[in-house]
Amino acid sequence: MSESGTAAGAVADTVAEEFRRLYGAEPEGVWAAPGRVNLIGEYTDFNDGFVMPLALPHRAVAAVSRRTDQVLRLHSADVAGGVVQLDTAALEPLSDTGWAAYPAGVVWALRAAGHPVTGADVHLASTVPTGAGLSSSAALEVVTALALNELYGLGLTPPELAVLAQRAENAFVGVPCGIMDQMASACCTEGHALYLDTRDLSQRQVPFDLAAQGLRLLVVDTRVKHALGDGAYARRRAACESGARALGVRALRDIPYGELPEALARLAGQSEEVRRCVRHVVSDDHRVERTIALLDAGDLRAVGPVLVEGHASLRDDLRVSCPELDLVVTTAVASGALGARMTGGGFGGSAIVLVEESDTEAVTKAVTEAFAASGFTPPRVFPAIPSPGAHRVS
Known part of the structure; x- marks a missing residue:
């Protein structure tokens, strides 16, 4: 709208x-x-x-x-x-x-x-x-x-x-x-x-008509302010670039997902941070390709688990999540959401939640109550309308 x-x-x-x-x-x-x-x-x-x-x-x-x-x-x-x-x-x-x-x-x-x-x-x-x-x-x-x-x-x-x-x-x-x-x-x-x-x-x-399938994409602003100029974003970019150099490619986009295990083995001499960043980027590129295939097939609901996978990768490999973002994802999924993940650069900011339209109120209530129980600032929740x-x- x-x-x-x-x-x-x-x-x-x-x-x-x-x-x-x-x-x-x-x-x-x-x-x-x-x-x-x-x-x-x-x-x-x-x-x-x-x-x-x-x-x-x-x-x-x-x-x-x-x-x-x-x-x-x-x-x-x-x-x-x-x-x-x-x-x-x-x-x-x-x-x-x-x-x-x-x-x-x-x-x-x-x-x-x-x-x-x-x-x-x-x-x-x-x-x-x-x-x-x-x-x-x-x-x-x-x-x-x-x-x-x-x-x-x-x-x-x-x-x-x-x-x-x-x-x-x-x-x-x-x-x-x-x-x-x-x-x-x-x-x-x-x-x-x-x-x-x-x-x-x-x-x-790509047509993205959630309403036609009875779905909504919610944005949950955790109100945790992030600032990408503080160096954390730059360090992850540098780690990605180091991984690409070590693998002899122009950019990590050039590593096929099917060759990721071999690429990680070749990075044995690199830092754990470099290896984690490489694993996230190559797998997240693959998640984009999976998502576009699902959208082309009209199967929007199947995107939910892909979002959850993406959050786990951002949390565990890239390590750019925070307790508030993790709480949104775990609470939303436990309350019936089809999927959720942090979005953006991380260290705060927002998460997205894919829900059945009929579950919007219940999921929003669950997330808001979870924030209150944890002593966090109340989040702001609104629909993402293309x-x-x-x-x-x-």
Whole structure:
């Protein structure tokens, strides 16, 4: 259930009104880009592997106008403080600009690629929960990239915008993320999951109509904040790269699942962390392939056990789960869910739960009560409804 035209117009009006208050002029347009939840395929995108995200109704919305004086003015409705003013010609990677690093990094990446972006006034507002593993940062990057692409007539495609947004996060912000988050925000379509090959960026929109089969996919935001810039994500990426080098392949995607035992035997001289990371990535790529086969066959219920397998791998091999995420999965499955797993980078954030529509209330109640019994902050639970990717609102 995406926003209706009336609701989308109301959001645009609110953001445009605040833009006028801040900058004393009308914006040239309003754009939106969604957060995402990943059905399956975690830590595979920077290994040239496969992923299957879908866009959420939650989105970053930006009112934007061009400037010609090399000034970039940024304001967020969601962060305390005033307008952040930067010199576009003086933007430097890894500079400390807080939340503004994400849109500023996009301007830097566009200029570094030779695109004539001379400045902008930007007002942002987002409903994507931060720190929940739902790609709030990618939404900020993609909505900024889309707006500037249209305003400056750059002619970049959605995948090209995603690549530039990823470069902003990698090189400017300093988070070594893969391409999935930005591609999902830029390229997902309503009612579909995005089956993406992160090596060549080929993609396929896969119909994902849960309601037609009496199912729901729930997102459980544990409210445990994660920060991927703290080094844990980077260490796992480095371990994956070490494993690929030791195996003599370009990326772990090149290790067939059937050859995984042999590959692990060849890694006997590597650290246990490297071996665990290799086992997770190769097996999770295989889980994506199994999931797409099940979706193509119309057997959505059979995806449930694959999700549970994926969580066990993330918990035990990659070791990126946490007690709250594990509690969601064990409680949901014990309460009748078809499957569940953590989603996103881990160390907190969110889990997804595949349930019969008729079991939604019971599973939600069980998870909420389990959190209360454990003394955890109450989780936030909402349906993951496949929604449109980035687009112009007005």
